[in-house]
């Protein structure tokens with residue numbers, strides 16, 4: 001030691017080999033927060049990581065502290081420990097049943113690209129999404145993920161719409177792929193289709209139902225009997241698939257909602 005003192009961090013930094021994502025904890029009975037890092041990040045330079053993400057870390061700590069302050073202080077049995085704040089809210093793996101793909105999410109603190117996704121294609125065995133550098137910021141990461149899924153959805157949905165148009169002799173106007181929070185798809189009075197990129201998270205047979213449902217709206221705008229007759233003419237088990245779709249909606253992974261636009 002040369003006597004030069006570093007400004008002490010208001011938290012401890014630990015290497016945790018069980019983690020895939022960094023996390024911030026406020027251990028029970030302690031006022032000092034702990035930032036836990038997975039080995040690849042810790043080894044690549046914990047101090048640099050902390051420096052870069054100081055703001056996000058402070059926000060997480062404040063949130064944990066607030067949670068503790070508002071907890072009841074009665075002598076009643078202690079509440080179960082709060083789960084550690086996870087950030088960023090990216091899943092380690094993204095399953096896309098519609099296209100039968102599993103994407104591994106890789107967080108690469110070394111890379112310098114801002115908010116970029118590097119998708120390694122077409123090696124179907126090693127589909128990886130690399131979130132580089134500053135995309136650790138949850139907002140950047142979610143925006144980047146949304147962009148990736150939008151592109152992937154376009155490549156999947158546009159040919160599917162074509163195929164169903166031809167098979168059923170229906171014709172839509174423009175096709176837009178969006179990230180809306182509320183609906184799988186819609187059809188405008190002019191016959192323009194809007195489809196949700198989260199369709200990628202459904203089995204293909206349900207996506208077929210959604211697309212065909214919207215295509216039938218180019219002929220029958222409302223949900224009167226004529227609409228259901230037309231839909232069932234092209235898709236005899238449409239009502240079964242509709243039920244399956246309602247059930248599938250309840251099974252979506254939790255990160256989906258935070259990615260969508262209200």
Ligand SMILES: [Zn+2]
Nearest residue numbers: 213214217223
């Ligand atoms: Zn409808």
